[in-house]
Amino acid sequence: MAYSAFWKAASILSAFLASTNAQSSANSATPTASIETVEIGGTPTTFRSIFTIPASADEGAPLLPNVNDPQAIDAQNVCPGYKASQLQKNDNGLSAVLTLAGAPCNVYGNEVDVLNLKVEYQAENRLAINISPANLSPSNSSWFILPDDLVPRPVSESNPGQSDLEFAWGNNPSFWLSVTRRSTGDVLFSSQGRKIVYEDQFIEFGSSLPEDYNLYGLGERIHGLRLGNNLTATIFAADVGDPIDYNIYGSHPFYLDTRYFEKDGNGKRSLVKNSIIDERGYSGKRSPSNTSYESYSHGVYLRNAHPQEVLLRPDSITWRTLGGSIDLIFFDGPTQPEVTKQFQVSTIGLPAMQMYWGFGYHQCRWGYANWTELRGIVQSFRDFDIPLETIWVDIDYMDQYRDFTLDPHTFPPSGVKDFFDWIHGNNQHFVPIVDSAIYIPNPTNASDAYDTYARGNSSGSFLNNPDGSQYIGAVWPGYTVFPDWLSASGVSWWVNEMVEWYKEVPFSGIWIDMSEVSSFCVGSCGTGNVTLNPVHPPFALPGEAGNVIYDYPEGFNITNATEAASALAASSSQQAAMATANEAPTSTVYLRTTPTPGERNVNHPPYVINNVQGDLAVHAVSPNATHHNGVEEYDVHNLFGHQILNATYQGLLGVFPGKRPFIIGRSTFSGSGKWAGHWGGDNASKWYYMYFSIPQALSFSLFGIPMFGVDTCGFNGNTDYELCSRWMQLSAFFPFYRNHNTLSANSQEPFRWASVANATKTAMQIRYSLLPYMYTLFYNAHTTGSTVMRALAWEFPNDIQLAGVDTQFLLGPSLLITPVLQPQVSTVKGVFPGIAEGEVWYDWYTETKVDAQAGVNATIDAPLGHIPVFVRGGSILPTQEPGYTTTESRKNPWGLIVALSANGEAEGELYVDDGESIEPADSLFISFKAGNKSLDANVEGGYKDENALGTVNIMGISEVGNVTLNGQGVAGGNVVFDAEKQTLKIKLNDATSGGAWQGHWTLSWK
Incomplete structure (x- = not known):
């Protein structure tokens, strides 16, 4: 989580009102006044007032990107x-x-x-x-x-x-x-x-x-x-x-x-x-x-x-x-x-195989206040019969925002056993956020001791200043230090902290945040100032000082007119104040540097890239921070997120030997996919961000990080029922499926609106039934480098009209998803690729062939609560009857969806293992092939699975003869043929009661 443009504007006003006579420099932010007592993480500090770092501490030099600079020299000319x-x-x-x-x-x-x-x-x-x-x-x-x-x-x-x-x-x-x-x-x-x-x-x-x-x-x-x-x-x-x-x-x-x-x-x-x-x-x-x-x-x-x-x-x-x-x-x-x-x-390595439970639904919010509320959220999902696999917590759970701690008042250690016995007993999981900076305790206050820092400091695991002193920036807990992943001890110290913390909090995976790496001030602003710790960040946090969000999605004023008018009136004064705070100076004198022979200016390089924050040190550890081996942060800044994911991967191996680490991280580099997945960061509750989630996901398919998802329904701002309904359904077809939003926005769990709850359950029913298909896609990605989410142009490479299509996507080779991406509509435009070459598409819901024309952007019915999903002819999709959790789903009967091509053929595959081991002792790989009015399953591997094969659903079938399994007739009551829809449903629970994959079998309808 980051502070967005909204929070930045609000923080300027807040800091102006809260701070007086403060000053900063590239190396320090020297406090001159104690401002106010502030609660951090729900826990007030009692020994002193908390100093608010001045907003100016995070202001860098005025820089003009070279590409926008009329005075810039074109190197090609000189x-x-x-x-x-x-x-x-x-x-x-x-x-x-x-x-x-x-x-x-x-x-x-x-x-x-x-x-x-x-x-x-x-x-x-x-x-x-x-x-x-x-x-x-x-x-x-x-x-x-x-x-x-x-x-x-x-x-x-x-x-x-x-x-x-x-x-x-x-x-x-x-x-x-x-x-x-x-x-x-x-x-x-x-x-x-x-x-x-x-x-x-x-x-x-x-x-x-x-x-x-x-x-x-x-x-x-x-x-x-x-x-x-x-x-x-x-x-x-x-x-x-x-x-x-x-x-x-x-x-x-x-x-x-x-x-x-x-x-x-x-x-x-x-x-x-x-x-x-x-x-x-x-x-x-x-x-x-x-x-x-x-x-x-x-x-x-x-x-x-x-x-x-x-x-x-x-x-x-x-x-x-x-x-x-x-x-x-x-x-x-x-x-x-x-x-x-x-x-x-x-080159970069194959993506990590994910835990099976990672493909369930995840719920998070910055603002879950205590164990009781957290348990209530989990229970509410069950009360509304909305599947929930994993509950996540943001920085609220920490003791004053310090990694590897629990708030003693709101998330006391005494509540751990009861909560985790309950959640683990329900086959559900828990993932906490872990930030990338470590609080440095106040040396004048013995009660402020922090063992994680002490162990890291004694082992030399933190970044330094060029002079060898400790580099001290600022993040959520106040003044902080930063792990040095190039030091001899940095990774082992981090691994130890995770292993020890697991003894207190039995988490299932880790969420890594702020790993760019972020710092809320320019330079080592904590140097000489740590006696002020804990200090408040240089901007107002959500919910503080009237920081209430009134922003809503496009179209909200139409469907929620009364509430929209109220929100607009309530926010008018705040908007005016923010506009004043954001007034730009009439002129700016930009800093331009020139090369010095034999030296580098890492803080302000002569060439200015078009960085979103301007100065490279703004909201980041400064380029001159120095690693123990002498390397400057300038040279490896882009690798911090990559390295902390590696360290976290090693830490989870220490916690769960032999099991696949589950990690979602924010900052990544080429190759990070071999350790972790990624979420799309601090988006907003806007329709255009829902659209952008698709090209962002497809780009990460190219980058080798298929475990991707976004903050469904939006992180910043307030969502509404229409946007959240559409988004919950869209994200159900992303590999990583999580709803998460910010502290002072309205809660957006799907059960908050009846329409969202119903839309969510509809999409989740499809997702959970398709978990075997998705898991097999990930196995293929892990072993061959294939993609999971696919652009239409990749699967149909010779169709020129698909080159720019990013409003639709394929999940694997066989499922076409065409979501609604704008408000106030009940239809959506979409193409059906491959029609000119004889492809056949089936509607997931009606199981009938789509009457599509080649090269036509067709209009598809999509009322609220319905996401168009289509199955590609020639595909065989493995399914499993969905349960409330993935654990329950894995105990249910299997199924197969056979979507015949125009010539009556189809193929597919299924991978099965224990769902958690890095190197499973046994596994199964089943290949399916249909043609000539029969379906063959070829089974390889020794993994024992005793679930029966429930229903084989065949689409695109015009006539049916005798139905047999391995030559034995299937009772008529287990065979349902619909000539009008051209579907055949065959129930095989009894015939495969010993297990669907005990050996090769042939199902025939000749």
């Missing part, structure tokens, strides 16, 4: 580039030396005279290009090259084979490089006509791109799936409340490039422009009858963790980083599924 020489070829590639082609420009850093070029054909589908400074030594502090043990770099295979990727280079007028697809001659990347600029704080390189290109990825940001050709994609981990088009929590310097080609009747091949794609995709215009299409996709990964931005312009892509190296890895695909698999298997 820098000389390089010349290649000393070329040496080997079996897997080549190497060369790049020498500066003229006088150094030193425009945004100190230019490097000599670089090393290494090109590796690492595998048949993978090419790596590395450009790094020559003559690096460990003592050269001006350079930080990402170590392989921190972020693994793929290595060459012993026999890479013939690659379809071809590297070329030239020296005219300066060194350039290109990558071409041999089989098509398509140029995938070319820096010809562009110089490489290589300085210690600024690296620039780029490539031409085809007109109207299709690029996806480059996260994390709130944006449509296709990035467009006028975007500056900043990659710098930021604690900020989900602004549109800016950098937020994660750092994923990877993109997918998909190109569509048109072939006419004579075989002539040409690139298709997006204007044609979009015209046909949204207007329904068809292609000429003698035209066919094909697509090719490739991936590009820049293995660089420094602050950076990627400039997407109409005909080019330009990468600008503030350090590191050019370490490009190309994946040739040639389809999206293959690119994603190549990226994960060879």
